[in-house]
Amino acid sequence: MNREKKLIFELSKPGRVAYSLPKPDVPAVEPEEVLPREFLRDTPPELPEVSEPDLIRHYTDLSRRNYGVDNGFYPLGSCTMKYNPKVHEDVARLPGFARIHPYQPEETVQGALQMMYELQQYLAEITGMDRVTLQPAAGAQGEWTGLMMIRAYHESRGDTGRDKVIVPDSTHGTNPASATVAGFTAVTVPSDEKGLVDVEALRKAVGEDTAALMLTNPNTLGLFEEEIQEIADIVHQAGGLLYYDGANANAILGIARPGDMGFDVVHLNLHKTFTTPHGGGGPGAGPVGVKEELAPFLPVPVVEKGEDGYYLKEDLPQSIGRVKGFYGNFGILVRAYAYIRTMGPEGLRQVSENAVLNANYVMRKLAPYFDLPYPKHCKHEFVLSGTRQKKLGVRTLDMAKRLLDFGIHPPTIYFPLIVDECLMIEPTETESKETLDRFIDAMIQIAREAEESPERVQEAPHTTVVKRLDEVTAARKPVLRWEKSEAAR
Amino acid sequence: MKFRYLPLTEEDRREMLAAIGVDSVDELFTDIPEGVRYRGRLNLPEGLSEPELVRHMKRLSQKNTSFDQAVSFLGAGAYEHHIPSVVDHIISRSEFYTAYTPYQPEISQGELQAIFEFQTMICELTGMEVANSSMYDGPTALAEAAGVAAAATRKKKILVSRAVHPEARAILQLQARGLGLVVKEIPHIDGITDLNALEAEADEETAAVILQSPNFFGNLEDLSKAEPIAHRYKGLFVVSTNPVALGLIKPPGECGADIVVGDAQPLGIPVQFGGPHCGFFATNRSLMRRIPGRIVGQTTDEEGVRGFVLTLQAREQHIRREKATSNICSNQALNALAAAVAMSALGKQGIREMARLNLQKAHYARSRLVQIPGVTPLFDRPFFNEFALKLSRPVGEVNRQLLRKGIIGGYDLGRDYPELSGSMLLAVTEVRTKEEIEQLAEALEGLL
Numbered sequence: 009m010n011r012e013k014k015l016i017f018e019l020s021k022p023g024r025v026a027y028s029l030p031k032p033d034v035p036a037v038e039p040e041e042v043l044p045r046e047f048l049r050d051t052p053p054e055l056p057e058v059s060e061p062d063l064i065r066h067y068t069d070l071s072r073r074n075y076g077v078d079n080g081f082y083p084l085g086s087c088t089m090k091y092n093p094k095v096h097e098d099v100a101r102l103p104g105f106a107r108i109h110p111y112q113p114e115e116t117v118q119g120a121l122q123m124m125y126e127l128q129q130y131l132a133e134i135t136g137m138d139r140v141t142l143q144p145a146a147g148a149q150g151e152w153t154g155l156m157m158i159r160a161y162h163e164s165r166g167d168t169g170r171d172k173v174i175v176p177d178s179t180h181g182t183n184p185a186s187a188t189v190a191g192f193t194a195v196t197v198p199s200d201e202k203g204l205v206d207v208e209a210l211r212k213a214v215g216e217d218t219a220a221l222m223l224t225n226p227n228t229l230g231l232f233e234e235e236i237q238e239i240a241d242i243v244h245q246a247g248g249l250l251y252y253d254g255a256n257a258n259a260i261l262g263i264a265r266p267g268d269m270g271f272d273v274v275h276l277n278l279h280k281t282f283t284t285p286h287g288g289g290g291p292g293a294g295p296v297g298v299k300e301e302l303a304p305f306l307p308v309p310v311v312e313k314g315e316d317g318y319y320l321k322e323d324l325p326q327s328i329g330r331v332k333g334f335y336g337n338f339g340i341l342v343r344a345y346a347y348i349r350t351m352g353p354e355g356l357r358q359v360s361e362n363a364v365l366n367a368n369y370v371m372r373k374l375a376p377y378f379d380l381p382y383p384k385h386c387k388h389e390f391v392l393s394g395t396r397q398k399k400l401g402v403r404t405l406d407m408a409k410r411l412l413d414f415g416i417h418p419p420t421i422y423f424p425l426i427v428d429e430c431l432m433i434e435p436t437e438t439e440s441k442e443t444l445d446r447f448i449d450a451m452i453q454i455a456r457e458a459e460e461s462p463e464r465v466q467e468a469p470h471t472t473v474v475k476r477l478d479e480v481t482a483a484r485k486p487v488l489r490w491e492k493s494e495a496a497r
Numbered sequence: 498m499k500f501r502y503l504p505l506t507e508e509d510r511r512e513m514l515a516a517i518g519v520d521s522v523d524e525l526f527t528d529i530p531e532g533v534r535y536r537g538r539l540n541l542p543e544g545l546s547e548p549e550l551v552r553h554m555k556r557l558s559q560k561n562t563s564f565d566q567a568v569s570f571l572g573a574g575a576y577e578h579h580i581p582s583v584v585d586h587i588i589s590r591s592e593f594y595t596a597y598t599p600y601q602p603e604i605s606q607g608e609l610q611a612i613f614e615f616q617t618m619i620c621e622l623t624g625m626e627v628a629n630s631s632m633y634d635g636p637t638a639l640a641e642a643a644g645v646a647a648a649a650t651r652k653k654k655i656l657v658s659r660a661v662h663p664e665a666r667a668i669l670q671l672q673a674r675g676l677g678l679v680v681k682e683i684p685h686i687d688g689i690t691d692l693n694a695l696e697a698e699a700d701e702e703t704a705a706v707i708l709q710s711p712n713f714f715g716n717l718e719d720l721s722k723a724e725p726i727a728h729r730y731k732g733l734f735v736v737s738t739n740p741v742a743l744g745l746i747k748p749p750g751e752c753g754a755d756i757v758v759g760d761a762q763p764l765g766i767p768v769q770f771g772g773p774h775c776g777f778f779a780t781n782r783s784l785m786r787r788i789p790g791r792i793v794g795q796t797t798d799e800e801g802v803r804g805f806v807l808t809l810q811a812r813e814q815h816i817r818r819e820k821a822t823s824n825i826c827s828n829q830a831l832n833a834l835a836a837a838v839a840m841s842a843l844g845k846q847g848i849r850e851m852a853r854l855n856l857q858k859a860h861y862a863r864s865r866l867v868q869i870p871g872v873t874p875l876f877d878r879p880f881f882n883e884f885a886l887k888l889s890r891p892v893g894e895v896n897r898q899l900l901r902k903g904i905i906g907g908y909d910l911g912r913d914y915p916e917l918s919g920s921m922l923l924a925v926t927e928v929r930t931k932e933e934i935e936q937l938a939e940a941l942e943g944l945l
Contacts, residue, residue: 011802012802012803013606013610015610015613015614015617016614016841017614017617020844024844025844025846025847026581026583026841026842026843026844026847027581027842027843027844027846027847027850027851028581029579029847029850029851029854029927030854030927032853032854032857032858033930033931033932034857034858034861034862034931034934035857035861036857037856037857037860037861039745039853039856042856042860042879043717043745043746043856043879044879046721046747047717047719047746047747047879048745048746048747049743049744049745049746049747049748050747050751052744052845052846052848052849053618053621053622053743053744053748053845053848054621054845055618055621055622055840055841055843055844055845055847055848056841056844056845057844057845057846058841058844060583060842063583063838063841063842064583064586064587066841067583067587067590067611067838067841068587068590069607070606070607070608070610070611071587071590071592071593071607072592072607073604073605073606073607073610074592074593074596074604074605074606074607074608075592075596075601075604075605076591076592076593076594076595076596077591077595077596078591078592078595079591079592079595082597084597084600087597089597090502091502092591092594092595093502095547095550095551097589097594098551099550099551099554099555099558100769101585101767102554102555102558103558103563103564103565104555104557104558104559104560104561104563105558105561105769105770106563106767106768106769107563107564107565107577107767107768107769108561108562108563108564108768108769108770109564109569109571109575109577109768109770109771109905110575110768110770110771111571111573111575111908112562112569112571112905113896113897113900113905115900116561116562116567116900116905117561117562117770118560118561119556119557119558119559119560119561120557120560120561120770122557122560123557130541133539133540133541134539134541136535145633145634145637145772145773145829146633146825146826146827147826147827148814148824148825148826148827149633149637149825151824152675152824155675156671156674156675159675180815181813181814181815181816181817181818181821181826182814182815182824182826184814184818184819185814185817185818185819185821185823185824186824187819188819188820188821188824189644189672189675189676189823189824190675191674191675191676191677193819194818194819231528232528232529234528234529234530236530236533237530237532237533260529261539262535262538262539263526263529263534263535264529264533264534264535265533265535268533268535269533270533283502285594285595285831286594286595286596286597286598287593287594287596287829287830287831287832288593288594288596288597288598288599288605288608288612288830288831288834289597289598289599289608289630289791289827289828289829289830289831290631290633290773290827290828290829290830290831290832291633291772291773291775291829291831291832292827328671329667329668329670329671330636330664330667330668330671331637331668331671332633332634332636332637332668332772333574333634333635333636333637333662333664333665333668333760333771333772333774334574334575334664334770334771334772335770335771335772336771336772337772337773338769338770338771338772338773339767339769339770339772339773340772340773342554346550346554348541349542349544349545349550349553350544350545350547350550351500351502351544352541352542352543352544352545353538353539353540353541353543354498354538354544355498355500355503355544356539356541357539358500358503359503361522362503362505364522364525364526365505365510365513365514365517365522365525366505366513368513368517368519368525369513369516369517372516372517372518373516384528385517385519385524385525385527385528387525408601409603412601412603412604417597417601417604418601420600423815437502437503437505438502438503438504439504440504440505440509441504441505441509441512441513469603472603472604473603473606474602474603474606474798474802474804475603475798475799475800475802476603476798476799477602477603477796477797477798477804477805477806478796478797478798478799479796479806479808481796481797482794482795482796482806482808483794483808483809483810483811486627486785486792486794486808486809487794487795487796488613488616488627488628488785488792488793488794488795488808489613489616489617489620489626489627489628490613490614490617
């Protein structure tokens with residue numbers, strides 16, 4: 009494969025087209041006749057001029073310079089890169105789902121509303137919550153939605169001094185960022201030596217200003233917060249609410265439910281736990297479930313079932329309002345719904361069991377070769393530390409890059425922040441033992457190389473279309489778009 | 498029971514448990530306290546085989562009336578357009594759709610380059626210097642723009658036209674509540690923003706003036722006249738727009754906009770009941786380090802080969818945590834890819850031709866429909882592919898009757914604008930034929 013690849017603009021040649029539009033069947037009005045001249049564009053946008061075969065080759069070539077779950081193992085911790093079922097892509101494209109408008113009369117979208125209503129019920133059951141909104145487009149938007157509801161809840165009780173949101177130091181960066189966007193101040197509590205929330209520190213941190221604690225359970229170290237009941241009591245007794253970040257829900261389907269743990273608000277990432285494709289960064293979906301006392305604050309509209317069928321309820325006087333255009337990422341919801349209907353209660357439970365089994369297997373096999381900061385059984389993911397290799401001059405980044413040569417996507421690296429030279433590994437349940445063994449062998453070989461021929465690792469990757477890229481210059485002197493050369497203009 | 502997505506066999510499980518040193522999978526869960534351990538069986542329907550699932554999903558989908566079964570004149574923020582066949586072929590390549598955010602650029606050059614090209618295309622359409630890699634949707638991009646404006650100007654007052662999409666304004670209100678901003682709505686006058694009212698409200702405290710053009714009613718705003726009002730007190734001028742219209746109309750960047758947002762849905766993305774769509778966010782280099790979301794930049798590798806990376810990450814939540822410019826950590830990459838493929842297919846000539854077709858069909862439809870007794874134009878302003886009509890019967894009633902004739906009528910403006918009740922907003926894009934417009938006209942003639 010060529011190392012450097014032309015931009016589609018560099019393939020452009022005046023006069024080529026890749027479109028086909030009908031001739032006007034109505035009078036051919038000239039724009040100048042109906043719009044004031046000063047509203048019209050003087051020069052056309054520099055979109056590429058290519059033929060259809062050029063276009064297809066260009067993007068096909070780009071796809072070959074990309075790596076997805078279908079290409080191979082993708083143990084990216086906290087991202088749950090499981091297999092994306094193909095039949096979901098088919099059903100989401102059915103015209104009755106893909107070619108309907110959000111403002112059509114309700115009687116013409118009963119299937120869509122039924123699907124959404126049932127998905128709300130399923131997700132409520134899986135999380136142990138009472139009500140669900142499907143509107144948020146992503147996990148981070150779910151966090152913000154949940155926090156705005158928490159805010160509305162406290163305010164509705166005249167409890168207006170609660171401006172702090174507590175987050176553990178192992179949390180995802182979105183948690184404190186969402187707290188800020190929702191108008192709270194984020195307060196960090198440390199983890200203890202076991203990698204769990206320091207309960208005594210939490211006890212000191214809560215008070216009359218506590219709006220909520222945001223917690224991921226199992227946490228980002230892959231450990232279940234064993235003191236969850238006490239944590240819930242501490243927060244609730246202080247008058248705060250408990251927010252569950254569902255990023256790691258793949259560990260607990262049918263095994264434990266956030267609602268039973270004492271959580272008041274939950275978001276799920278359908279693009280993680282419920283197999284909807286990540287799409288190279290999105291679209292995903294981040295539905296939010298709540299306990300009954302928060303239901304009045306759900307974003308509108310909510311999907312309800314009435315005597316005459318399903319309908320969108322806008323009239324919710326205490327609602328926080330809207331978080332996203334229309335009703336959420338419907339096409340993603342279709343895929344997640346199809347997954348739940350495929351797996352059923354038994355299948356979902358097996359998903360989590362196998363996810364946890366896979367993670368523990370890889371962890372035990374790699375433990376002799378890397379530092380394992382938290383040696384107890386993990387849930388769906390675990391962290392290793394590359395400190396041993398760092399002493400040999402090999403950084404975790406180097407090991408990640410070396411994995412690329414084995415055709416494996418590296419784990420999440422340098423997160424959570426509390427582990428030095430961190431590697432966060434989440435195999436997921438859709439990987440076979442053979443795949444795990446190949447990964448284990450690759451990791452062991454890299455650990456050996458770090459001792460015997462560190463430059464092999466330090467100079468990696470050796471087989472990719474580009475070598476390591478200069479990110480510093482990219483940020484210092486940003487080039488964020490292609491420009492037509494002066495000569496060409 | 499066996500599941501086709503779960504490869505472990507009983508033998509695998511036994512071997513793996515032995516390697517871990519436990520007897521059962523249950524032992525791996527002993528850290529979950531019994532009090533919160535779920536011992537029941539989730540109350541969900543039994544799993545379906547693939548043929549059963551497909552049948553079930555088809556049945557559900559068939560309870561909906563799709564654009565293939567009825568002729569739709571709905572727009573109001575989501576538009577039925579022709580999607581070039583190439584789009585779905587490209588986004589169905591699983592190297593794209595099964596990838597994560599491109600954290601490892603060496604094996605993500607395809608995605609990164611496609612997004613770099615998308616950013617360039619958005620800049621070209623909007624007349625701006627930089628664009629991000631996409632956002633959840635147009636309405637949330639607009640709300641984010643208000644946040645950027647407030648942070649950049651250190652002011653708190655946001656002036657937004659009532660001719661901006663009502664849902665975008667609702668999201669803006671919520672965003673403002675979180676960020677502690679004050680939103681003031683500026684009335685419209687005969688379907689465009691009342692610039693005198695805007696001028697009266699603009700002051701030293703104004704962080705942003707937000708307009709939409711074509712606006713919610715389909716009318717074009719006079720951006721060049723609004724721009725000095727936004728800038729007089731050093732506020733930012735934010736414009737929400739429709740990317741197809743930009744094939745013909747003057748880009749907001751040439752009218753002095755500081756931030757241009759909108760939704761790329763009309764370019765290659767199905768309406769799909771309102772999402773996922775694809776917000777875009779474009780601005781100038783001076784605001785580059787305040788942009789929310791992911792941005793792709795060009796660089797070189799160790800051997801000088803051109804390549805692409807996620808860049809300016811110092812803005813983002815995974816680095817800055819509570820001090821980040823936004824909490825957003827994803828984009829709508831696959832839909833941005835769809836839009837990029839559609840824009841590549843249209844190209845320099847096609848985007849203009851498509852915009853012209855929209856303009857022509859909508860203008861023809863309006864002139865045909867206003868001849869019907871009981872139909873009067875609501876506004877008389879320059880418009881693109883959407884326009885509002887006043888009807889002599891309630892819109893809901895009319896729409897119910899139209900549906901019987903296989904027509905999905907327009908949007909009932911009374912839903913959001915009580916003063917405009919009895920008025921319908923219709924979108925006519927390049928997919929509507931003269932015959933279908935005639936069908937609507939004849940149906941209305943029989944109803945009004």
